[in-house]
Amino acid sequence: MNERSPCMEDGKCSKHYPRSFQETTIVNDDGYALYRRRNDGHTATKNGKVLDNRFVIPCNIDLVVKFQAHINVEWCNKDRSLKYLFKYMNKGPDMALARIEQAREGNNGNEAQNNQEQVIDEIQNYLKCRYVSASEACWRIFSFIIQYKNPPVQRLTFHLEGHQEVIFEDHEHLYDVLERVGTKKTTLTEWMTANRMYPKARELIYADFPTEWVWLSDEKRWKPRNIGNSIGRIYYAHPASGEKYYLRLLLNIVKGATCFADIRTVDGIIHPTYKATCHALGLLDGDNEWHEGLVEAATWSNGQQLRELFVTMLLFCEVSDPKELWEKHWRDLSDDIVYRQRQRLGIADLSLTKDQIQNYTLYEIEQLLNRDNRSLKDYHGIPLPDAALLQEAGNRMLLEEHNYNTESLASDARDLEQGLNDKQRHVYDNILQAVYESRGQLFFVYGSGGTGKTYLWRALISKLRSEEQIVIAVASSGIAALLLPSGRTAHSRIKIPLILSENSCCNIDQGSDLAELIRRTKLIIWDEAPMVHRHGFEALARTFRDVMQLHDQSSKDKVFGGKVVVLGGDFRQILHVVPKGGRVEIVDASVRKSKTIWPECIVHTLRTNMGIKRSNLDQVDIER
Incomplete structure (x- = not known):
């Protein structure tokens, strides 16, 4: 006996039990023999009442007689006490949850990091340390049932026409799988078969079919029920599952269907979808x-x-x-x-x-x-x-090119068109025709200062941008770029390298935002073009072909990849500066000396000086 037990006094047990049954025999009115603890003279006062040893553990006469054992019983008059009583009776043996893990060695600098790396999986800890009591182990060893349901529930599968689930192994041949699936019977398809064969079956909906019919899983068919009872439950379908959800709704009300078309039939009309059928039957209340x-x-x-x-x-x-x-x-x-x-x-x-x-x-x-x-x-x-x-x-570049007020630009385009002279109008129409027909061409508009080149650029830009088309307007110098609507220098917009050679290419990557901008561009206007070395134009043409050939293979054989490009300037003004170069080197650097660019170029010349057009000079002096 445990020496630490409360009943131990001076190494001896202080509890006293009768030496013989007769010494403590108590006979009640029904003749039952009972026993109780004796009065040893020790008393205690509780709520003003004196209690002796006999009142320590009360006894229930009926339970003692029925089970022939001493049973400690308390009178529970509170819900909390009742809950504790039943919990105490069913809690099972004592158990403890333990976990064994390897200690982590860390220093002051790595202690926080080690704590972060530690992963605690409470589910796995529970499964690994789960304690099975003796009573539970015996119950499971003898395979006693742990739950039951009455009446039995028959789970009913359902599927769309031609959409049966297929389970097959990796090694199975596809044709064998298809052959097996072709003759596969389900509870839904055989419900339709039973409706065709037995008039009595047509009185039940699919969900109530198991109440009077039994599904023979081995034979894959329904047969009339003779004994027992059962209820049916159709597998759940989420409202977001589409036609499958609406089919489930219909299976809960449709009777006697012999095919899938019968399920979609309402008042003799076959609806194309199960959802439309639900609408026709008023099953959907709307949104x-x-x-x-x-x-x-x-x-x-x-x-x-x-x-x-x-x-x-x-x-x-x-x-x-x-x-x-x-x-x-x-x-x-x-x-x-x-x-x-x-x-x-x-x-x-x-x-x-x-x-x-x-x-x-x-x-x-x-x-x-x-x-x-x-x-x-x-x-x-x-x-x-x-x-x-x-x-x-x-793509920020694309958004910038679309970020225009088209109505305002359309008004500006109409006003600018009215101010074009005959030669400007001819150039204007030719360029627009090439753009609208997606006919990649190269134009050069030659004209000295004051002949209306910038005015022509503005008219073209306003016209196309008012139609939500992309126009790239660049110039060789910053001052000239400021005169163009949303103009930029050629080196900043189309990435022309500063150091040029015969095999140079612009710094434009495939798939970049700038490459996508170029692909969508309808017109490129380049003012003050003679100021750039011909290698710059050749590099741009080479880059455009590389960008465009991903979307059009024929672009690799077209100048500037099939884009409509308009160059402008005056060769009598500043040409490209060749360091330590003479006249021959400067002329050779001009775009007119490019063997791949200039032969493809259509040249238009503007001669009318718009600044003095309204003066009293005759036409010869104006064009001079």
Whole structure:
């Protein structure tokens, strides 16, 4: 006996039990013999009452007689006590959860890092240290049941027509798998077979079929039930699962279907989809609550929160028409898209088209759906984001070239067209025709100062940009570039190298934003072109061919890759500076000496001096 036990006094047990049964025999009115602890003279006062040793452990007469054992019983008059009583009776043997892990050695500098690397997996710790008591072990060894259900439940599978699940091994031949699947019978297909064979079967819906029929899994057929009872449960389908969800709805009301077409038939009309059938039967109440929810949320939440709510509705709510939900609320869902793009690209006055805003909003929604392993492809009717537009939405150069007020530019283009003289108008029409017909050509507009070259550039730029076409306007000098709308120097915009050679190329990488800008450009205007070495034009033409041939193989044989390029300037003004070069070297550096560029060039000459056109001089003096 444990010497630390409370009943031990001076190494002896202080508990006293009767030496013989007769000494403590108590006979009740029913003649039952009982026993109790004796009165040893020790008393205690509890709530004003004196209690002796006999009142320490009360005895229940019925339990003692029934089980012939001494049973300690308390009178539990509180819910908390009752809960503890049953928990105490069923808690099982004592157990402890332990875990063994290797000690980590670390110093002062690596102690924090070691703590971060330690991974605690409570589930694995529990499984590895799980204690099975003796009673549970015996129960499982003898294979006693640990749960039962009444009545039995028959789980009913269902599938779309031609969409049965297939399980096969890696080594199986595909033709053998297809042959086996072709004759595969399921509870759904055989329900239709039973409806064709037995008129009585047509009185039950698919979910109630197991109440009167038994599924023979070995024979893959239904037979009438003779004994026992059972209920049917169709496997769950999420509302976002599409046609499968609507098929499950119909299987809970349709009786006597002999084929899949019968399930889609309402009043003699075969509907194309199960969803349309549900609409015809009035099973879908519509999406009014989801529309109202988005309208209400739009009054206080931002675009990001609305998109989160929209995705939640698609994932967890029974949205019957996702397309209509998108079309009615896409403006609210894209409320912050322009602002986000302005912040991302650093363009304060950025403007996006309707298609760009919708596309970028769809991209944000797609990202939220992907977080839950879903996609917009799972929701019929909602358009998918256009990858090309997404690339454009993230391309700052493209956005800058589209960031114009087309209405204002159209008005400017009409005014500028009216001010063109006959020669300017001829050049203007030829260049526009080449652009509209996508006929890659090279033009050189020759004219001295004052003949209206800059005026012509402005007319061309305004006309094409008002039609949302991209025009790259560059000049060889910074002063000339300032005269062009959104003009840039040629070296900064199209990356012409400072040190040129016969085999030079511009620093434009395939797939870059600048390469995409060049691919989409309709017209390139280069003012003061004679100031650049001919190797610069050859390098640009070589680079354009490399960029364009990825999308059009014929571009590698065209000058400037098939782009319409307009050069302008006056050879009588400043030519390219050749260090320590004479007249021969300077002339040889001119674009007119390029054997690959100049032979392809169509030259137009402007002679009318627009500055003195309104004077009293005759036409000969004006053109002189």
